[in-house]
Amino acid sequence: MKKQKSILDAASQTFLYKYLNNPSPTGFESAGQKIWLNYLRPFVDETFVDTYGTAVGVINPTAPYKVVIEAHADEISWFVHYITKDGFIYLKRNGGSDHQIAPSKRVHIHTERGIVPAVFGWPAIHVRDAAKEETPSLKNIFLDLGCKSDKEVESLGVHVGCVVTYPDELMELNSRYYVGRALDNRIGGFMIAQVARLLKQERRKLPFGLYIVNAVQEEVGLNGATMIARRINPNVAIVTDVCHDTQTPMMSKISSGDIACGKGPVLSYAPAVQNNLLKVIIDTAKKQKLAFQRQASSRVTGTDTDAFAYATDGIASALISLPLRYMHTTVETVNKQDVEDVIQLIKYSLLAIKNNQDFRYIK
Numbered sequence: 377m378k379k380q381k382s383i384l385d386a387a388s389q390t391f392l393y394k395y396l397n398n399p400s401p402t403g404f405e406s407a408g409q410k411i412w413l414n415y416l417r418p419f420v421d422e423t424f425v426d427t428y429g430t431a432v433g434v435i436n437p438t439a440p441y442k443v444v445i446e447a448h449a450d451e452i453s454w455f456v457h458y459i460t461k462d463g464f465i466y467l468k469r470n471g472g473s474d475h476q477i478a479p480s481k482r483v484h485i486h487t488e489r490g491i492v493p494a495v496f497g498w499p500a501i502h503v504r505d506a507a508k509e510e511t512p513s514l515k516n517i518f519l520d521l522g523c524k525s526d527k528e529v530e531s532l533g534v535h536v537g538c539v540v541t542y543p544d545e546l547m548e549l550n551s552r553y554y555v556g557r558a559l560d561n562r563i564g565g566f567m568i569a570q571v572a573r574l575l576k577q578e579r580r581k582l583p584f585g586l587y588i589v590n591a592v593q594e595e596v597g598l599n600g601a602t603m604i605a606r607r608i609n610p611n612v613a614i615v616t617d618v619c620h621d622t623q624t625p626m627m628s629k630i631s632s633g634d635i636a637c638g639k640g641p642v643l644s645y646a647p648a649v650q651n652n653l654l655k656v657i658i659d660t661a662k663k664q665k666l667a668f669q670r671q672a673s674s675r676v677t678g679t680d681t682d683a684f685a686y687a688t689d690g691i692a693s694a695l696i697s698l699p700l701r702y703m704h705t706t707v708e709t710v711n712k713q714d715v716e717d718v719i720q721l722i723k724y725s726l727l728a729i730k731n732n733q734d735f736r737y738i739k
Contacts, residue, residue, distance in 0.1 A: 380713070383570070383716050383719065383720065384570065391411075391415045392546070394411055395408065396545075396562055396566070397545045397546055398411055399453075399541040400449055400450055400562060401450065401471075401486075402451070402452070402471045402592070402594075402596050403450070403470065405449045408562065409449055412431055412565055412569065413431050416431075417433070418576070419569075419573050419575070420433035420434055420572055420576075421435055422437050426603060426607060428593065429449075429592045429600070430449075430589065431590045432587055432590070432604065433572060434585060435588075436582060436584065439583075439585035440585075441585065441611055441732050441733075442584065442610035443611065443612040443614070443729060444588075444605075444608060444613040444684065445613075445616070445722055445726070446568070446613060446614070446680055447561050447562075447565045447567065447589075447590055447591070447615070448590070448591045448592070448593075448595070449562060449591065449592055449600075450471070450592055450595050451471070451557065452469075452471035453471065453473065453539050453541045454470055454473055455468045455470050455536075455537060455538070455540070456534060456535065456538040459526045459530070459534070459536065460526065461525065463521065463526060463528055464520060465494070465518060465529065466514075466517075467518075470539060471596055472595060473704065474705060475513055476511070476512050479496050479497075479498035479517060480498055482494075482542070483519065483540050483542055484543050485534050485538050486540070486541065487532070488533055489533040493521075494521045495519065496519060497518055497520040544706040548712075554709070554712060555707050555708070555709045556707070557705075557707075559709075559710055560617070560618045560703055560704065561616075563618070563710060563715065566715075567616055567718050568589075568590070569588065570719045571588070571719055571723045571726070572586075572588050583731035584731050586726065587608050589601075589608075591604055598679075600680075601684055601687075605683060605684045605688065605691060609688050609691075611691070611692065611735075612653060612691070612692045612733075613684035614693075614695075614696060614722060614726075615681040615684060615696070616695070616697065616722065617679040617680065617698070618698050618699070619644075619671060620700065620701075621701045622635050623635075624701055635669055635699050637699045637711040638713065638714060639669055640666060641661075641717055642670070642696070643669070643670055643671070643694075643695070643697075644673050644695040646672075646676065648676065648682045648686065648693055649677070649681065649694050649695060650685070650735055652736075653692045653693070653735050656725060656728050657696065657721065657725045659728070661724075664720065666717050666724075667717065671697065681694070681695040696718055696722060698710055698718050
């Protein structure tokens with residue numbers, strides 16, 4: 377099979393690595409949002425940022441009919457919770473951080489003075505009792521800063537409430553996958569920025585206002601999307617996030633569906649997904665010969681789609697997901713071609729939406 381020409385240029389690749397490698401923990405997304413906005417500005421007519429840091433670029437800002445494409449900018453992290461007298465630190469989650477992967481990981485503690493390095497300590501295998509093996513939990517995982525006391529920890533600028541992130545950076549695997557932390561969902565922010573770039577470079581004219589939204593605080597309750605949906609009050613919202621690839625060991629297709637990296641974007645069926653908008657996206661995928669997969673959600677999608685759908689009087693919303701392996705770990709993995717196909721599917725779906733299109737299910 378002839379390899380497809382990539383739609384990503386050199387500047388896109390540079391932005392991808394800069395943006396993905398920058399820490400953007402929930403509630404502290406500002407540095408990453410600045411990188412994202414600086415990249416986006418040449419492709420939009422105006423930008424703005426809301427009170428909590430959700431960043432937005434707008435094409436055709438005076439148009440009355442409004443369409444949103446959205447991803448979320450925050451990554452899971454930890455908070456310093458308790459500093460012991462002998463200088464060790466216990467933590468609380470900031471989002472859905474996985475305690476089981478923590479032991480032996482290196483971390484960055486973010487302070488007003490800068491980064492303080494630390495490690496998650498764990499007793500050596502030689503001294504653990506196999507018959508009474510403890511599993512990692514929030515009660516026993518801890519950080520070691522190399523300090524002898526709580527006073528020494530505090531002298532480094534570390535205090536309760538400091539945020540803690542993993543430093544793992546983006547890499548490629550077998551020239552086929554991107555691997556790193558926080559692909560959930562800053563890869564989404566990258567993808568919607570590429571949609572804006574392609575629309576500009578291809579000189580595509582939209583008959584409506586397009587709002588490219590990089591929302592904060594998804595990992596702790598879809599908060600950024602809820603706030604910005606009310607502010608923009610769009611007619612349509614297309615959200616992109618990640619979903620679980622189920623092809624690796626220990627995954628269950630019975631409970632999580634049959635989803636594979638490399639087989640294209642995933643389209644969700646759920647109460648929050650507006651059926652007429654979903655049909656436009658499916659028809660677009662077929663017309664453009666873009667492979668796609670289907671996923672059934674139950675009561676909720678668990679993504680910002682839910683926030684947009686119900687934020688106002690009802691926003692026609694749909695979800696285009698990127699299959700991902702090892703979610704909420706430091707080796708989240710996505711297929712490079714899937715990334716490009718999600719970008720193309722969002723772009724062509726926008727071009728298929730008509731000005732003032734009425735998506736009501738019953739008319």
